[in-house]
Amino acid sequence: MARLKPTFVCQACGAVTSRWAGKCEACGAWNAIVEEAAAAPLPGGASSTTARALGRGRVVVLEGLSGATDEAPRLVSGLGELDRVTGGGFVHGSALLLGGEPGIGKSTLLLQGSAALARAGHRVVYVSGEEAAAQVRLRAQRLGLADAPVALAAETNVEDILATLKDGPPPRLVIIDSIQTLWTSQVEAAPGTVTQVRAAAQAMIRYAKTTGACVILVGHVTKDGQIAGPRVVEHMVDAVLSFEGDSGRDFRILRAQKNRFGPTDEIGVFAMTGDGLEQVTNPSALFLGDREPDAPGAAVLAGLEGSRPILVEIQALVVPSTLGTPRRAVVGWDNARLAMVLAVLEARCGVRLGGHDVHLAVAGGLRIQEPAADLAVAAALVSSLTGAALPVDAVFFGEIGLTGAVRPVSHPGPRLREAARLGFKRGVLPAAAADAAQGTDVSIVAIPTLDVLVARLAA
Ligand code: TYD
Ligand code: MG
Secondary structure, three states, rough: OOOOOEEEEEEEOOOOOOOOOOOOOOOOOOOOOEEEOOOOOOOHHHHHHHHHHHOOOOOOOOOOOOOOOOOOOOOOOHHHHHHHHHHHOOOOEEEEEEEEOOOOHHHHOOOOOOOOHHOOOOOOOEEEEOOOOHHHHHHHOOOOOOOOOOEEEOOOOOHHHHHHHHHHHOEEEEEEEHHHHHHHOOOOOOOOOOOHHHHHHHHHHHHHHHOOOEEEEEEEOOOOOHHHHHHHHHHOOOOEEEEEEEOOOOOOEEEEEEOOOOOOOOOEEEEEOOOOOEOOOOOHHHHHOOOOOOOEEEEEEEEEEEEEEEEEEEEEEEEEOOOOOOEEEEEEEOOHHHHHHHHHHHHHHHHOOOHHHHEEEEEHOOOOOOOOOHHHHHHHHHHHHHOOOOOOOEEEOOOOOOOOEEEEOOOHHHHHHHHHHOOOOOOEEEEEHHHHHOOOOOOOEEEHHHHHHHHHHHH
16 A cells, blocks of 8 residues: 655645645635645545446446425424524435534534424434533533433544444434534544544535435634634535624524525524523514614614515714724625725715724624615714714615615515514615505605715705
């Protein structure tokens, strides 16, 4: 057998090089390259490779697209916020990665999901590499889930886990908490390294595909995504969910970053309580909870996350700058998008903010991606600059173009209905969406171009 040459693997992106370097050529990370022993060839791998080299591959049965199965295509947990994000439940034979910072509540969420599925009669195996079975049991007790028939194992070796899974009745759902703790004897690297995480994830994904069980891998990610592992695994799994939240706050947002079997724009909202995670079915009320009515610089966005309208407050603070280059600080929104709105305000509406520091924040720690927030952001900026609070009963939405035109956005109707439900009386929105208020008692302020809004706010 050929002698194994050492290889160098970037722990941030998984790039393999033959020499050590301070900076990874592939992703630019510093001090992330670590020496790892090269993977030994998998047993059985050699013979099939040889066969292929000789042109004698195994004949695989080709199947058609149709073919009915009796089984329900998905495992529905009954936790509505979780099922919404997965696209209606976990898909059989799929592998899913749940990423998030340590302590955010991944284990709690999966324990609650496992218990719900186990109570519904599905066989669920929860493999914890981080906590002893007794600790998991203790947590289940605290959550009032002790009676749920979830099978527990505290194990980190992949071969042992697979042997255990094959021994009993076949599970429908397997939770691996976490992928960083797993190790396989097939490779020599230490647990947590890219090589180990990749090999272990591969083995578990193969298990999912061959048995039809759904496998959920938990992955810890630090704030800057530095820790080895999950980034590499993201490409291998069918779906990547991330669990986010502010450590200072109680609510958590579950978001799909990638999903082969469902949408990626849905979010699930939970609140961490003393009794575990509670589903938040009315997130708007939560995000608007601590509003101050007469504060300048605050505008309510009638936003949309996936199919669900969510109202959230956008806060801006505009102050004269003492710096040569004024500060632009954004939390929960896109920096480039803020720069664009500022440029349009300056060029098309004569609002000069070049000498001001601008701070923008989405209240409650929500992260907004849709351009519909442009109009609310512009309103908040102008309100902070003039010091005049916006009407407390108004919601805003609309995309701003470079010409200053306010463009229509998707689903104005649901946005306004949600606003009406929460007691808002005015909708400031693109002229093209003016008839969306039909059937609600929201009165419309149609804004064709941004300078019209600025003029109204200055009046
Ligand atoms: P955990 O699920 O262990 O996080 P992760 O698996 O992502 O590392 O959750 C840890 C935090 O959640 C911990 O700081 C305590 C808190 N927590 C509660 O507030 N209430 C609860 O009922 C539970 C189980 C945890
Ligand atoms: Mg955990």
